[in-house]
Amino acid sequence: MATYGRGAARFAVRVSAAIWREEVERFAVRSPARVAAERERRRLEDDGLSVEDLQRCAADGAAGTRLGGLVKVYVPMTRARASQQPFGFVLSAGRDDRGLYLALVAYGERHPRPGTRSVYERAHKRLHGRYPDQ
Numbered sequence: 001m002a003t004y005g006r007g008a009a010r011f012a013v014r015v016s017a018a019i020w021r022e023e024v025e026r027f028a029v030r031s032p033a034r035v036a037a038e039r040e041r042r043r044l045e046d047d048g049l050s051v052e053d054l055q056r057c058a059a060d061g062a063a064g065t066r067l068g069g070l071v072k073v074y075v076p077m078t079r080a081r082a083s084q085q086p087f088g089f090v091l092s093a094g095r096d097d098r099g100l101y102l103a104l105v106a107y108g109e110r111h112p113r114p115g116t117r118s119v120y121e122r123a124h125k126r127l128h129g130r131y132p133d134q
């Protein structure tokens with residue numbers, strides 16, 4: 001765990017270049033989803049995330065996702081109501097010689113239109129090798 005500013009405990013966040021390409025760069029350059037993710041990336045990597053920023057993912061989601069132990073952050077990362085934050089980052093905890101950190105697992109729409117995979121389905125696939133309905 002890293003500490004930043006005002007003594008608040010924060011988790012460092014690591015973003016793999018390969019996962020960023022797969023999760024964010026799949027969106028058009030000026031799309032709202034990509035613009036929102038790119039705006040938040042610097043804050044994630046520079047400032048980390050506090051416990052208050054995080055919400056637990058459902059261990060067993062309604063769409064068949066299994067994301068126990070993962071956390072999510074709504075994007076844009078503001079104090080607005082969740083319904084005003086259409087995108088999300090899903091992250092997993094890790095530990096190395098520098099301490100605890102969060103790593104990006106998936107990014108995308110939280111509740112997309114039919115035919116588009118949600119960020120939660122994408123996270124499920126990354127963890128389990130297939131989408132929950134496969």
